């Protein structure tokens with residue numbers, strides 16, 4: 001595991017190799033941290049991890065490119081994990097082939113940025129668990145912040161977002177159908193909402209719809225900001241707002257819910273007896289509740 005040691009010296013190739021080992025579960029986070037060390041926890045109210053989530057095509061990658069320029073320009077070192085739910089139909093990536101991040105081509109900034117995508121279709125393990133482990137590892141290596149880009153659809157993606165200290169939900173202009181119920185869960189988790197593509201009609205209308213719907217709920221509403229990643233409008237304000245963004249009280253409960261669920265999932269997926277238990281269950285030689293108690297016992 002020499003590559004782990006090398007990753008601590010800033011070698012990108014060794015970093016990539018370490019992340020691949022975490023992804024394929026041939027390396028556990030514990031093992032990795034035992035080599036690279038852990039980072040002391042400073043509770044200064046600042047976030048270390050941010051999730052950027054929202055429907056495909058709303059401009060998350062474009063926005064992130066602009067935000068990274070601002071942050072890297074201020075000297076922050078930021079690692080990005082792009083969770084890429086590759087399309088089962090084409091086998092191609094849903095996110096990866098849309099927009100290329102240009103910040104990594106910028107000689108003055110690229111040393112402050114690291115990009116890594118996680119192809120969920122190829123993944124053998126639970127993606128939220130992998131994302132969480134990679135995040136801890138990157139922070140332990142001394143990256144200032146980790147940003148997780150994830151499509152805001154589906155339980156697994158919501159759980160990826162819940163790994164983060166703060167959640168930014170990105171929306172596009174109004175499409176005339178108001179705020180749909182399936183979005184409510186995601187909006188509930190938001191510490192901030194950006195309505196991107198403010199250069200297109202309907203963006204302000206949608207921002208108003210969102211603000212209104214937050215007024216109906218309990219607790220302080222998250223800030224709702226208009227941005228145009230394409231034209232660079234509102235990006236500086238957005239970057240500053242995010243850096244000092246407090247966790248919204250309303251998102252905290254939903255986040256803990258997701259984290260509890262993720263913990264449970266990890267317990268099951270990482271149980272050494274899982275394969276055996278599944279076989280026994282399939283054969284009908286043990287009962288469901290026996291399997292549950294096995295998994296419980298293995299970790300207590």
Ligand SMILES: Nc1nc2c(ncn2[C@@H]2O[C@H](COP(=O)(O)OP(=O)(O)O)[C@@H](O)[C@H]2O)c(=O)[nH]1
Nearest residue numbers: 056057058059060061062098099197228229230
């Ligand atoms: N008009 C307009 N288009 C944008 C804006 N931001 C992104 N786009 C375009 O939206 C498409 C999807 O962007 P992308 O960042 O890949 O979206 P993602 O799937 O959410 O990551 C691309 O063609 C972008 O050029 C914006 O502010 N205004």
Ligand SMILES: [Mg+2]
Nearest residue numbers: 060061095096
């Ligand atoms: Mg994207």
